[in-house]
Amino acid sequence: AGLVETVDPYDLEGTMEGFQRAKDFPGLSVVIARQPCVIKARRSGTRPRAFQVSDECQGCRICVEYGCPAIEFEGEMAKINNLCTGCGICAQICPSSAILEVER
Ligand code: SF4
Ligand code: SF4
Structure with missing residues (x-):
């Protein structure tokens, strides 16, 4: 079985830890970075944090x-x-x- 890590790319430490776990895993590993696409978010008028x-x-x-x-x-x-x-x-x-x- 493989490893799937889901991370929040706006959380630097958590993201690095997720990538490290994926790297250390002996088999197939996948990292999913879960945040809206910023281009889409901008087009839809979603105001980002400033x-x-x-x-x-x-x-x-x-x-x-x-x-x-x-x-x-x-x-x-x-x-x-x-x-x-x-x-x-x-x-x-x-x-x-x-x-x-x-x-x-
Ligand atoms: S904001 Fe100023 S102090 Fe902070 S990393 Fe940038 S240059 Fe350095
Ligand atoms: S300036 Fe804005 S986009 Fe760039 S790293 Fe900082 S918060 Fe992110």
Whole structure:
């Protein structure tokens, strides 16, 4: 029998654990990442969560190196532009907890 892991790709730690279990499994393994397609969600008018960089940003660039096209640098600080789909991964990897969800 194989292994099926279902993960929430917006939960970085849980997703990495799911992939690790799949990798360690000796037989066939499948990982299902369960979240709506962001393109479809945008077209249907679903408003994603929004994130912004606070003054706590230390300019370490870890969030930029992650590679999300919605993160830019302005001066010495990161800045999130309107390409952001609200996944929240940058907030989970920022070592200074400088990326916060915007309350609506
Ligand atoms: S990871 Fe956090 S502290 Fe580092 S540049 Fe990005 S927002 Fe700033
Ligand atoms: S929340 Fe997701 S999409 Fe938005 S800037 Fe952070 S990593 Fe990029």
